[in-house]
Amino acid sequence: MVLADLGKRINNAVNSALSNTEDDYATTVDVLLKTLVTALLEADVNIKLVSNLRNNLKETLMGNKGTGKSTSNAQTKKLIQKAVFDELCNLVDCESEQPFQPKKRKTNVIMFVGLQGSGKTTSCTKLAVYYSRRGFKVGLVCADTFRAGAFDQLKQNAIKAHIPFYGSYTETDPVKVAAEGIAKFKKEKFEVIIVDTSGRHHQEQALFQEMVEISNVVKPNQTIMVLDASIGQAAEQQSKAFKESADFGAILLTKMDGHAKGGGAISAVAATNTPIIFIGTGEHIHDLEKFSPKSFISKLLGIGDIESLLEQFQTVSNTDDAKATMENIQQGKFTLLDFKKQMQTIMKMGPLSNIASMIPGMGNMMNEVGEEEASKKMKKMIYVLDSMTKQELESDGRIFIDAPTRMVRVARGSGTSVFEVEMILMQQQMMARMAQSTRAAQQGGGMPSMPGMPNIPGMPKMSPQMMQQAQQRLKQNPGLMKNMQNMLGGAGGFPGMPGAGGGMPDMNEMMKMMQNPQMQQMAKQFGMSM
Ligand SMILES: Nc1nc2c(ncn2[C@@H]2O[C@H](COP(=O)(O)OP(=O)(O)OP(=O)(O)O)[C@@H](O)[C@H]2O)c(=O)[nH]1
Numbered sequence: 211m212v213l214a215d216l217g218k219r220i221n222n223a224v225n226s227a228l229s230n231t232e233d234d235y236a237t238t239v240d241v242l243l244k245t246l247v248t249a250l251l252e253a254d255v256n257i258k259l260v261s262n263l264r265n266n267l268k269e270t271l272m273g274n275k276g277t278g279k280s281t282s283n284a285q286t287k288k289l290i291q292k293a294v295f296d297e298l299c300n301l302v303d304c305e306s307e308q309p310f311q312p313k314k315r316k317t318n319v320i321m322f323v324g325l326q327g328s329g330k331t332t333s334c335t336k337l338a339v340y341y342s343r344r345g346f347k348v349g350l351v352c353a354d355t356f357r358a359g360a361f362d363q364l365k366q367n368a369i370k371a372h373i374p375f376y377g378s379y380t381e382t383d384p385v386k387v388a389a390e391g392i393a394k395f396k397k398e399k400f401e402v403i404i405v406d407t408s409g410r411h412h413q414e415q416a417l418f419q420e421m422v423e424i425s426n427v428v429k430p431n432q433t434i435m436v437l438d439a440s441i442g443q444a445a446e447q448q449s450k451a452f453k454e455s456a457d458f459g460a461i462l463l464t465k466m467d468g469h470a471k472g473g474g475a476i477s478a479v480a481a482t483n484t485p486i487i488f489i490g491t492g493e494h495i496h497d498l499e500k501f502s503p504k505s506f507i508s509k510l511l512g513i514g515d516i517e518s519l520l521e522q523f524q525t526v527s528n529t530d531d532a533k534a535t536m537e538n539i540q541q542g543k544f545t546l547l548d549f550k551k552q553m554q555t556i557m558k559m560g561p562l563s564n565i566a567s568m569i570p571g572m573g574n575m576m577n578e579v580g581e582e583e584a585s586k587k588m589k590k591m592i593y594v595l596d597s598m599t600k601q602e603l604e605s606d607g608r609i610f611i612d613a614p615t616r617m618v619r620v621a622r623g624s625g626t627s628v629f630e631v632e633m634i635l636m637q638q639q640m641m642a643r644m645a646q647s648t649r650a651a652q653q654g655g656g657m658p659s660m661p662g663m664p665n666i667p668g669m670p671k672m673s674p675q676m677m678q679q680a681q682q683r684l685k686q687n688p689g690l691m692k693n694m695q696n697m698l699g700g701a702g703g704f705p706g707m708p709g710a711g712g713g714m715p716d717m718n719e720m721m722k723m724m725q726n727p728q729m730q731q732m733a734k735q736f737g738m739s740m
Pocket residue numbers: 324325326327328329330331332333354357360408409410464465466467468489490491492493497
């Protein structure tokens with residue numbers, strides 16, 4: 211997906227702009243803005259939106275001129291990263307009211323509209339599965355009498371997903387089919403009724419009129435427009451035409467797994483002031499993710515996305531397990547047992563690639579080694595966690611730092627190396643940090659998983675000199691660096707953000723975790739004298 215490349219390019223732009231110590235702050239900002247603008251335009255984002263983003267960013271960054279290069283480079287980085295993150299969030303966020311949420315024990319009618327082939331029928335089933343897994347009684351109605359085979363497609367999808375459906379092979383009036391379907395499911399006390407309509411083009415007046423008639427009969431609580439992410443600049447015009455007729459209240463963006471540039475669809479959000487509520491990430495019925503601007507941008511920048519992960523986790527995991535993990539996270543904790551349950555759940559969640567990007571340190575693993583190899587790596591992680599005692603699993607991981615011989619035992623028991631055990635502990639520590647920052651954000655309004663998140667209590671701080679020295683040594687040892695990157699899934703990184711760059715955690719983060727004397731002693735065994 212081109213948007214994923216965009217994330218990498220933004221990270222690189224921030225890093226390279228800041229690595230040039232010769233430049234003054236204004237030049238650094240200028241270089242960054244140029245790269246950002248080019249990347250966004252190449253991803254098909256509307257020129258006006260890009261221009262606004264550029265101006266806002268410039269204002270924010272130059273407004274902070276005084277604190278620019280005069281303060282530390284690390285601070286400047288954090289400032290720029292935060293500003294870029296906020297502006298990108300604004301790009302996909304719109305200020306409309308909260309999207310509709312279906313209510314239990316009530317009839318909630320959802321109508322789908324969109325262009326031909328945008329993915330309506332597929333997405334109807336995906337959404338039906340989504341609500342059915344959340345305990346709603348869901349039915350599907352096929353009001354597409356225009357395309358031959360539309361009813362068969364919906365029927366096949368519905369049967370596969372075990373969702374009751376309604377349609378007709380003989381009735382040619384979609385308004386009538388829709389009305390009958392709604393009446394039938396209402397009578398049977400269905401809670402969510404999803405109505406699929408035929409695809410249409412903005413120039414097809416008659417079909418637009420028909421869509422309005424269906425809407426008048428089914429009286430939807432929510433109308434969702436399905437938008438193909440690869441539509442490019444045409445998205446804006448099409449969306450406006452649908453908005454005028456169907457007045458949809460939400461957008462479902464499909465095919466975000468492909469090579470879609472996605473920027474056109476983002477522009478449609480701004481043009482219609484309508485929020486994206488879900489994204490389709492594949493052809494499978496479970497390939498649907500709830501959309502939230504912060505989560506989306508976090509993933510785009512490779513920061514990992516604990517919110518979406520939990521959403522998915524709650525759906526497929528044993529509810530008691532999910533509840534326990536939720537409670538832990540709400541308290542700012544994330545134990546090794548939480549980590550293990552999460553890994554096991556992930557294996558159940560369908561295609562690995564969909565969720566890998568939500569976990570720090572996993573993002574690029576899928577791109578670099580492929581799904582099969584990544585799956586093997588995850589299984590290995592489960593073996594490591596299986597070899598831990600109950601006490602170790604229920605701990606926050608520091609137990610291993612206090613007694614590194616435990617790592618040796620676990621490595622032996624799981625047929626892995628101490629280095630691999632250590633890497634898993636680091637990933638769990640990063641998740642723990644994200645849990646802490648999520649809690650901090652809930653309490654104090656801060657940004658989850660953003661720079662400046664609190665340190666893990668009990669971890670002594672490493673002096674800047676020590677940190678610099680350690681980084682130097684790590685750089686001088688390319689073998690070890692490569693090893694770590696392979697283990698964690700890729701190089702690069704958005705400094706200060708764990709798991710950034712789609713995989714490799716920031717070296718500062720890693721070094722902070724290795725600041726404990728025992729950890730440092732362990733590191734020595736792997737050729738890292740600190
Ligand atoms: N890769 C990918 N393919 C998708 C996604 N959503 C839908 N598709 C595919 O897109 C194609 C068209 O999807 P449909 O659901 O038939 O589209 P439609 O909008 O109902 O089509 P009409 O009824 O002709 O308007 C199918 O091959 C789907 O499998 C997605 O999120 N990712």
